[in-house]
Amino acid sequence: MRFCPYAQRAILVALAKGIPHDVVNVNLKRKPEFLLERNPMGKVPTIERADGGILYESLIVSDYLDESYPNRPLNSSDPFQKALDRVWVELFSSVTTQFYKVLFSAADATAQENHMKEFVSAVARFDKELTRRETKFFGGDNYPGMLDYMIWPWFERAPVLKVLFPNLYDYESAKQEHPRLESWRQAMKEDPAVKEFYLSVDIHLKFMQSHMEGSPNYDILEESGAKL
């Protein structure tokens, strides 16, 4: 599913490591048989190896790709640092949870405002952690690591919040308050893997609006004539 941030995680890892692959996009509202045969839960990402081996769950797939293709390792070679980065990926679930709650709580203005506050404060922890690390990326100064790629998909989408909810999300203040995270965001946008799969705020916005209206339009890219 071209707009799924979890599927994007696996694709970013494959692109960053130069792993040859084909992408088969699916309609998650009408899950195709070929997906359900491979993954009874019908979730993305699901990967299939040339020998027919199947794996799913974004973190499992990403770790597997990193381990089985030793070039440009994304996880730290230090088991403690690797585990610590994975704890941060877990902590990031507070960002993703609040992100979707903001999108889907429009019926209750107070709840929505609270979710937005919690979203902003969850993001702030990542600014603080990056400041503590004193590196360009969470994975170091040279290039993004596993943690960077696992959290990026939601940062690519976050600017839609300022368009959808201009009164709730002060993006300009957020940038000023979190300069380190803003520099990170700019550096990530220049990363070749991120660039190759990047979609504009406008496209993400259109997809999310269709999703919020209850009928996600999986063909927005095709319809807009953009590169799939």
Next chain:
Amino acid sequence: MRFCPYAQRAILVALAKGIPHDVVNVNLKRKPEFLLERNPMGKVPTIERADGGILYESLIVSDYLDESYPNRPLNSSDPFQKALDRVWVELFSSVTTQFYKVLFSAADATAQENHMKEFVSAVARFDKELTRRETKFFGGDNYPGMLDYMIWPWFERAPVLKVLFPNLYDYESAKQEHPRLESWRQAMKEDPAVKEFYLSVDIHLKFMQSHMEGSPNYDILEESGAKL
């Protein structure tokens, strides 16, 4: 928390690999400051290294221990098999979810019956998978691996269901229908790590009853004079 199956995962790994450690049990209803200072979520297991490094989340901690102590590896050395086993740990969440739903849905008999059916069918998938593997343990014929230890804590507790809900859970039939899984259960009970941390059905039952009544008694072992 002596009765937490997630904490037990980390302890089983430490015991299986002979990793020296002290255990500090906590009251999860009145979380001590020393826990919250180390893990803002106040969850168990939380581990602290001699140098003060902190990690939490049972799977992250278990993988970290396995990676940083290379003796008796619990994860497969084949990245694909390791990932596949982790997919099975994810699938096991359907067992744990239904287990707790059964315990906490006593107010609605029909719902409870359905949860029990789903619990039994989720467990059946593991019997089928073990039969497919044709090994004594999920981790092979010699000794339990990571997948075995990650799912064991709920199998240690499952017999409480037949005591609590004799009309809903036919444990004798379950054993006959899933002979492979029953042999696995017996073999696991003989594993030294499992044995060392094992609690009787009676103790688990007492704790769970106090939990279901809304005030989990974390001191049951102490009160019963048993080994902590």
